[in-house]
Amino acid sequence: MKVSNTLTGQKEEFRPKGKTVSIYVCGVTVYDDCHIGHAMSYVLFDVIRRYLEFKGYKVKHVQNFTDIDDKIINRANQLGVSSSELAEKYIDEYFRDMDALNIKRVHVYPKATEEIPKIIEVIQGLITKGFAYESEGSAYFRVKNFPGYGKLSHQALDDMISRGSAEEGKKEYPLDFALWKAAKPGEPFWPSPWGQGRPGWHIECSAMALKYLGKSLDIHGGGQDLIFPHHENELTQSESFTGVAPFAKYWLHNGLLQLGEDKMSKSLGNLITVKQALERYSADAIRLFIIGSHYRSPLTYSEETLKAAEVGMERLRQATGNGGGSGGKDVLGSEPFRHRFVDSMDDDFNTAQAVAVLFDLAREINRAREENYDVTSALNTLTELAGVLGFTLEEPKKPPLETGPFIGLLSELSHEFRRAPRHDLKVEQLIQLLIETREKSRKAKQWQLADMVRQRLIELGVALEDTPKGTVWKRTL
């Protein structure tokens, strides 16, 4: 199995340090709803986690919540709530959205505000070792003391220097970054050896990763926008504190979601939230959209592509929804598909290729089923492999149908029903009655009436399909 590693810039053989693969993924700053760009990252790492487990690895997956920072404070002030209330609300929303996308819960979700002692311990250690210094109640990392600074983002200090910010002269060197920020009046704070304040952004991830996964982890992930400065600084702090390198063996970064010309981001305000997307498309379709291209490439959001994903997903669902045809004349084997799937995923999680295998398998199943093969085991394989990519293959949930219109239609068609309309019937039973009514018309070759029933049902959100085994119905998209 090979993975692309941002640290080395190479595709490398994946050799985890032990039996359990440790993964740390940077989570969200909780001050607003998640958008599809976030979904892209978390769907990806969900697939990676699922695939590693499929391969037989044990996985320990940690993802933080940044629940204290400037944006949270500002937003909370605007809304007149406390930072922690705001953070709690959006943590709940995060879980709602990601659960809806069928993203497995990771094993530990640490929060910055609950890890202050560990954070202070790390900062204290860095100061003791001379890697950091206190200045006016804040603490900064002394970048010049870490020779490898820039090794993740592949930048040389000299090239970055002109861009650093002086930050009111509190820093020794422009590129030094904050480990601890002194509290301004009215801001939430925690006590520390340097005074009241709160952790800087990067330090929380170091502290949590070290606490929950140890000094050296297997996979560290996040969006490409985190490479610099966040991950660079995180790496710098962690290796300085522990003296152990690498802090993370494999750094995996996903490309960013674009919306039209620009990347989707909170600061640009051009975003589609996960909730908005889920109103229009099934979770499976959204996942297919994300997974349909390579994770390191940027992806552009478009309704057209999402719709294509929805239609494609429907075909996959269809293939699994039509039964196994057991007792057939021969059995359809699926091993070649499984191998292709594994080969694809082994090559730096080539999900686009893995998805293609699913479609090929679905076609083969459909074909074989028509020829009366037993496709039970192939169906199991399809469902299993789809599951590795996090597809449920379930019908998208739709709001329940109202019985009223169906009762109305039945009354229109049936004298009997008009005389004694039965309101105790479930909508499924009503639809079944309508299908039977139409069946009578068809037998009598009253095509106009039969087609009218079909048309009216479509208007009510129910599509009929006349199969050799009888008429079946399903909800329209």
Next chain:
RNA sequence: GGCGGCGUAGCCAAGUGGUUAAGGCGGGGGUCUGCAAAACCCCUAUACAGCGGUUCAACUCCGCUCGCCGCCUCCA
């Protein structure tokens, strides 16, 4: 300016130094059907931004040009 990436059919998107350049959507034709729908079958890139170079052979390696994007400031 520095670092990284991209440019493949109408759209999305894999991929390979040399047999037929995946897959999805869309489109066309057909089977089935009273008609539909669904499903299935067939077709839909002599071509991979442009120009050079390396090679027996490049879309795939190298160089350059053009175009696009991300990061270098908070951001998945």
